[in-house]
Amino acid sequence: MWHFEHFAHTSIATLFLWAAMGDKGAMDRLPIDDVLDDVVAAVMSAGRVVLMAPPGAGKTTRVPLALLPHITGRILMLEPRRLAARAAAERMAQTLGEAAGETVGYRMRGASKVSKATRIEVVTEGILTRMLQSDPELRGVGCVIFDEFHERSLNADFGLALIQEVRGALRDDLAVVVMSATLDADPVAALLDGAPVVVSEGRAFPVETRWLSAPVPKTTRLEQAVADLVVEAVAAEDGSALVFLPGEGEIRRVEALLKGRVPADCAVRPLFGAMKFTEQRAAIAPCETGRKIVLATAIAETSLTIEDVRIVVDAGRARRARFDAASGMSRLVTERVSKAEAEQRRGRAGRVSAGVCYRLWTKGEEGALAAFPPAEIETADLTGLALELAMWGANESDLAFLTAPPIGALAEARALLHGLEALDAGHHITAHGRALAAMPLHPRLAHMLQKAGPKAADLAALLNERDPFIGSGRSAGVDLAARIAALSRVDSRADRGAVERIKQEAKRLRPMAGDAELHDLSLGAMAALAYPDRVGLRRKGDQARYVMSGGKGAMMDDADALAGARLIVVTDTDGAPREARIRQAAQISEADVRALFADQIAWVDVCQWDKRAGRVVARKREMFGALCLDDRQWPDAPKEAVARGALDGIRQIGLPWSAAAKRFQARVMLMGDDFPDVSEAALMDSLETWLLPHLKGAKSEAALRALDTTEALRAMLDWDQMSRLDRAVPAAWTSPMGRKLPIDYSGENPEITARLQEMFGTTTHPTVGARRVPLRVTLTSPAHRPVQVTMDIPAFWTTSYADVRKDMRGKYPRHPWPEDPTQADPTLRAKPRGT
The missing domain is CATH 3.40.50.300 (P-loop containing nucleotide triphosphate hydrolases)
Structure with a gap:
């Protein structure tokens, strides 16, 4: 990679400029003049260059003129803003002693001054994309200059990616210059296959x-x-x-x-x-x-x-x-x-x-x-980019972007374009999509103009321009109808300059409109063509809050004239992610919604958990996106559908755990990796696999909470696993009286609880499993209150038992308290009264 840094000499290119400008020009020296020869040399030898020059260096007006005698064909210079494009063109033309439109001209939306003599054409960045889409070879163009590239506009990034592909595949003679004031130059130079970097140091004035x-x-x-x-x-x-x-x-x-x-x-x-x-x-x-x-x-x-x-x-x-x-x-x-x-x-x-x-x-x-x-x-809406990529016949991975477009935003953009009939199922552009791409509008508005015809031009222009009611200082509400009306009659709430711009834009758009596939559409219907994902249905019980067909919420002031409308189309919001505030909207009738989106409206059977009611509800709903246009009971819902709704209830209220189910879970978790994962998280993740067949028609929260999941958990194990479980971690220990006492495995040691008298005669501490793990035994009084916890019953008989016997004989005189419990028979009975 080459770097040039020159400060003091007068370049040949500058001498050319001075000759063009005369004596007055020779006095107007700028820092960029010191490196113009280096820029020209890099373009002539490498066909590409990255120019770094600080603000005020003069690159915008000097570089195109310096390149002019060395480039065959026109020079295109991209500017991010219309004012800058026009001012740069007029300044260069003035330098040459000409009017704009002769050697130097400009083109932008709504304004153009070019002629057959024009060699330097200053354009806004979107113009280049249109030129490339219609003529990928850019015939007649010898050099493309990206000015102020540090602003990293979407159009500039995409334009540079397209130019790189064109240079590699069709036009290796096409020169490209990227100019910036503050951008890190090395990544741009690398993108341009190791382009030379020219640096202009110093500022005109401190x-x-x-x-x-x-x-x-x-x-x-x-x-x-x-x-x-x-x-x-x-x-x-x-x-x-x-x-x-x-x-x-x-x-x-x-x-x-x-x-x-x-x-x-x-x-x-x-x-x-x-x-x-x-x-x-x-x-x-x-x-x-x-x-x-x-x-x-x-x-x-x-x-x-x-x-x-x-x-x-x-x-x-x-x-x-x-x-x-x-x-x-x-x-x-x-x-x-x-x-x-x-x-x-x-x-x-x-x-x-x-x-x-x-x-x-x-x-x-x-x-x-x-x-x-x-x-x-x-950070931008990538709908236009996705359409242009499809028009170009490429995926984002096929082009060399300085910053790759976010995958999620592109996916959303393509989904919208599919809904606008611009892309087919394979993301290929349709004939309708080509028509949209040719229009100087967001694809939403272009789709509306194509479908609704010239009648939609006013609305397209209004939505494409600044809201004429902003900044008026008067309450205007959100209704689009008032804004459309302001285009034809004086409205004190509207900014007259904005109104005139909208009217001029509408006049420009009207001839571009389609042949009106749909006739006599209302304002709301036209808006819905552009914003099918923003048809809003008023929420029950709230006149100013809406759910939109795309699934998001929106709201307006309760006092707004449009508040209370059942159906609206939201065309502008503040973009808040949770619940956006509506800035512009139009009312739409249900008949219009049904007429426009008949193929997207369908009845859906719904069995779902109603958290507020605490039960499964079964409904038949007529849906348009996230909007429910009609809602009816579904009395004969299939049992499986009801069970799946109940699963949603389980997901919200949590698993019901009986004591038996908890013990079984603890036993299984003591086994090896070849046993099912019965942790709480794993069970919640696999509800449909193990619990669904065992719900047994439970519909309410009470029924779900009363559900014993033990059998469902046992069904997760096959016969061999159950046998191994019972041998290694048995469910119960058999007492001397033959009773099966459940073993609790949830603690550090497996544990049982038994009446002290039931353990008489026991001389070996109870254990479980093949490894003979000792049980933690809680011995209770006849009233089932704990009197001793031990993991060594023989030691208890010879030590603490005497003290326990002394205390218990007075409290429970009808129960046996032998001096030598190892010789006594286990019992749960009390002595007969009077003995």
Whole structure:
């Protein structure tokens, strides 16, 4: 593996750039310029390179232009965000003195500026997958650049895996460049068959880091702490500020808290992904007068140079999507940033001059931060990936992933795709699946649009975009119908910008819709096509709690207008694994459920243990997934089905143990390994084998607790085993009177209990088994109270018996107490009265 580190010389590639930019460009020197020749040399000699360059080095806009004269065909550069893609393309075009769409262009969802003259095409990461699926050879493309690969997006990981396969099988001339700021380069280089690694050291300008002197008190809200730190920073420093916050909600709250607290020349500018591009452009554009405070999400971490920024305030939080494969739902969680993310953010302060980074944590707290954020492939919904793999005709093991996709999440994704008719039983893609893969939507929404036709475009766009009622500050409830209505009439609860984006997206999707296999569907029915696993049935006795067809629970506020609806379709939740809170849902009729899912609704015979009733209940239930649409008694349930229900009761209440069963268990456990395992755990694990035939119609908890399992346990042994057991560990010892006294083997020594008078005449201590193990004998009074415990009866007669006799004669005068018990006959009788 090759490593290049250069710092001082002016590269040939840089001279080409300066020639393109003119005198103004020659003054705009960046650290990446020192290693551009090494990057070009690696690409030309090895066809691949990993470039490590810190934030602000200039790799995004310099590297594609440096490669341009050396690459035959187009250069594709992948960016993780639309704003960064467009800004990078426009910056490179400006460098060349052109408009975007000439030599340099961009393509992304809903926007494109390319022409026949375009040689460098900046695209969002999902575009590459679509290009590869339609043309695996990538004809006309000479180089693919993965920018900001350290973000480890799912699309970037999958795209790199596909490019590696294409290079190995179809295009060994296809160059690939992976660029990153904070990623560990060696694993990526190894994935690319030992690619050269080029390292650009140094930052354009130094950045001073300032930490808190003490942790933020737990009682202080994040937004208040951030606002206070921003006020302190802009008062102490010159220049504009970039403030990193986890999401739009925090941005809006900090914006409100800053009003009246910052200098009059400071303009506060929000920056997040859901904004209009014109508003995003205004946030990153230079200030005509004064300075600005940009309140941004992670959208500003990479690829963007926000003019005049010399201050970074980092709240230390990041919002990530976490997918729970078991529930099939994603949720957004707010977590501490990783060290790599913090370093990325810090670098924003040194893009245009020396800067300062204020961190909302102490230096001591920094040690607890994770090194890197998790790769998206580890935490994301993999439904789209599973569909793309099937479209490519490969399993995950066939491709070289930097991080392998989790097996469980992929299995859940494939199960969903099977339910959406996108995959067949062998996980091969169907014709319907190919249609879904071609659409710029999650497979759920694509399936809905294909089945329901153009009428579903509004709903698909609504579910694919940000909720227009979020952030309105007015109660909107969960009903999707109100959101759909807001697309056609003014609703004060809706954000007009979000409504316009949804309407534009619907307009774009409408021509992609299928021919409407299903006509005149209600809103709930269309939603159910996308979310067949989230049809919710209201729980009995609770108007706001639901069980969903996929088996998970969900709830809404009791006061919500949709609360009390018997059947709903849940389209968005907070993703809580136990019982998710519903954020969006639509009402659906039972007739719609039956019409859509007739082939999935079936009667099921159920004999199961009802814990509350304490007995086996036998029912016939009409089920759709986990939903019971109808429930009836099953009076003629077979005995075996009832017995199996009783076994469930045993599993809940535990095994019934009679004294005889316990003794038998103890005896068997004293035998060797060739005897059955009759430990409690083993018996519970094998109930169907040994206990099921002996339940004898027991249905209630009382009947089960009264069950004597001795015969069932004995049936586990064959004739030879029983014979050996009786010889080695007999069940009873025969007393001098011929009575069989049960032996208790549960203690350290086998034990019997006998009346003292019954043992008269015994001169040899009783033993059991072939090894003649002495019994522990508890001798009792005529009232069956213990008077002596011994393991040597002859010694007892000659020692302690005299004292016992003295005490017992007064208490039990009608019972014999001979001076020499060894010569007396055993007895259980008392003397006749008067003798």
